[in-house]
Amino acid sequence: MKDFDPAKSFGPDVAAHYDDDERGDEEDAAAFLAEYAKDGSALEFAIGTGRIALPLAAKGIQVDGIELSPDMVEHLRAKPEGQFINVVIGDMSSARTDRQYPLVYLVYNTIFNLLTVDDQIRCFENAARHLTKDGVFVVETALPHAWISPDRPDYIRAEYVGKETVGLDVARYDPVTQLLEENHIRFTSQGISMSPIVCRLITPGEMDLMARFAGLRLIQRFANWQRSPFDIHSKMHVSIYGF
Numbered sequence: 001m002k003d004f005d006p007a008k009s010f011g012p013d014v015a016a017h018y019d020d021d022e023r024g025d026e027e028d029a030a031a032f033l034a035e036y037a038k039d040g041s042a043l044e045f046a047i048g049t050g051r052i053a054l055p056l057a058a059k060g061i062q063v064d065g066i067e068l069s070p071d072m073v074e075h076l077r078a079k080p081e082g083q084f085i086n087v088v089i090g091d092m093s094s095a096r097t098d099r100q101y102p103l104v105y106l107v108y109n110t111i112f113n114l115l116t117v118d119d120q121i122r123c124f125e126n127a128a129r130h131l132t133k134d135g136v137f138v139v140e141t142a143l144p145h146a147w148i149s150p151d152r153p154d155y156i157r158a159e160y161v162g163k164e165t166v167g168l169d170v171a172r173y174d175p176v177t178q179l180l181e182e183n184h185i186r187f188t189s190q191g192i193s194m195s196p197i198v199c200r201l202i203t204p205g206e207m208d209l210m211a212r213f214a215g216l217r218l219i220q221r222f223a224n225w226q227r228s229p230f231d232i233h234s235k236m237h238v239s240i241y242g243f
């Protein structure tokens with residue numbers, strides 16, 4: 001997508017509406033992650049508005065974050081408990097908090113927001129840098145084939161159809177670069193707005209290799225936060241990496 005700037009894809013407009021509809025996995029994710037925050041601390045890469053960090057903090061975990069979008073962090077800060085979360089504004093593939101944690105985590109398909117293989121490897125390296133020696137890096141993301149199929153790499157989907165608002169998701173996938181270019185288009189009586197995003201889709205196997213470059217290995221993989229077995233029917237995975 002020409003002139004697409006990842007740093008702007010979660011700007012003021014997206015940030016303002018980000019918390020309008022909950023994804024629904026917040027409590028399950030926090031319960032899962034709390035089990036790995038052994039000394040009571042954790043670092044979230046791409047912490048956003050604190051959707052997962054805040055329920056995790058409510059369990060007594062000190063959560064720090066790294067986040068590219070100041071607008072998303074502004075919304076985190078506006079929440080009462082959000083003031084207690086330390087956030088470094090920067091890129092999760094390179095920014096540092098200068099301490100180590102038993103748990104570093106990256107959820108909601110956000111590993112895909114890094115658009116080159118090098119940046120995705122650097123993300124694993126940065127997670128390893130922030131882990132204590134028995135710490136774990138937990139990544140939750142979709143399987144590429146759950147989003148695109150080889151015979152239908154381009155699509156238009158109705159995201160919602162209301163009386164006064166219609167949302168369309170328009171996308172095109174390039175299997176050579178593994179980049180999925182998407183635009184969420186919203187039609188209302190006030191006009192049309194667009195939210196472009198580009199993702200680099202990677203398989204669990206590619207992630208396992210990236211982890212090895214960072215000195216990490218896959219410890220366990222589940223199909224969801226409830227620890228269902230990962231199998232041929234899985235549409236997403238929760239993968240746990242350690243040294």
Ligand SMILES: C[S@@+](CC[C@H](N)C(=O)[O-])C[C@H]1O[C@@H](n2cnc3c(N)ncnc32)[C@H](O)[C@@H]1O
Nearest residue numbers: 010046047048051067068069072091092108113
């Ligand atoms: C789908 S949201 C997820 C936010 C939060 N983790 C959650 O689960 O709600 C993706 C977030 O990743 C952030 N992001 C994208 N690329 C990033 C990068 N390279 N480094 C840090 N944050 C990034 C975006 O600004 C946005 O806040």
